[in-house]
Amino acid sequence: MTNQKWTSADLPRFDGRTVIVTGANSGIGLVTARELARVGAHVVLAVRDIARGEEAAKSISGHTEVRELDLADLASIRRFAADWSGDIEVLVNNAGIMLVPAGRTKDGFERQFGTNHLGHFALTNLLLPHITDRVVTVSSQAHRRGSIDLDDLNWETRTYNSAAAYGQSKLANLLFTLELQRRFTESGSRLALSAHPGWSATNLQSHSGNRILHEVMQVGNKLLAQDASFGALPTLFAASQQLSPGSYVGPDSWFEFRGYPKVVGRSSAAANADLAAALWTKSEELTDVRFPANA
Secondary structure, three states: OOOOOOOHHHOOOOOOOEEEEEOOOOHHHHHHHHHHHHOOOEEEEEEOOHHHHHHHHHOOOOEEEEEEOOOOOHHHHHHHHHOOOOOEEEEEEOOOOOOOOOOEOOOOOEHHHHHHHHHHHHHHHHHHHHEEEEEEEEOOHHHHHOOOOOOOOOOOOOOOOHHHHHHHHHHHHHHHHHHHHHHHHHHOOOEEEEEOOOOEOOHHHHOOOOHHHHHHHHHHHHHOOEOHHHHOHHHHHHHHOOOOOOOEEEEEEOOOOEEEEEEOOOOOHHHOHHHHHHHHHHHHHHHOOOOOOOO
16 A cells, blocks of 8 residues: 555545544544545544534534533543443544643643643543544644653743643654553554644634734745645544554655655654653643553
8 A cells, every 4th residue: 555645535434433533623623524424434523612513513424423522621521531432443633722822721731731632641541442443643743843841741830932832742742642552552452643734724823822923824824834635634544544553644745844644754752662651651640540451
């Protein structure tokens, strides 16, 4: 199988398979949900705003379901998982926030780290007894500029920097995948994979609260970005193709900003197994959610 010029037209059938996509009401999450439903999947749009999720579902041809999930609230995550029954073939950890002003989740975590990493960490572990095939977590090229401060993951002693906080959260996504795959390999089943969309023109970049940065991002969207249908291709590729355990998928052209999906590299920090294990332990402590014994 070659991934040369692979597009959503090359998706295999997903009939009878259930896929959860977080943040599926817009952007690459919506495209991911739409394309997987098109090939027969039962797609669950896991969204914070039910009304927006239902509007998004109306634009999708196929079998969909909308469920409430706020990744910035551990209680919401626990309710979502407790209400689940049946198999999940693929969990797509897509939702995220980017370059937002300083703030805290309901549980007191720095917003980007809490939503992008800890929320998905808790959700995945709580759903693992139901997951039969793979977990795909969406990261970013920004992981290359990120670093993990295990002593100050929630920016309690450092001066907050939105770009650095975003980079930390995206590096955490890759480290989470690395350690999750190690645990999957020990049990002899399932895949943990990551993907990144390159530079995609979505509403993700519009919440910085900084007018100048907002204008710069909008210019970048017009000049450099690809649209959400292309940005979703790495996620769709990771969700559907036979890949090596722990693979990371991104665009194939122009510094991975755009293009067709292929397996790509990552920073040395994102390949650090010891750091991945240490972050996992810290994440368990912060969320009080652990890798299930029956996973």
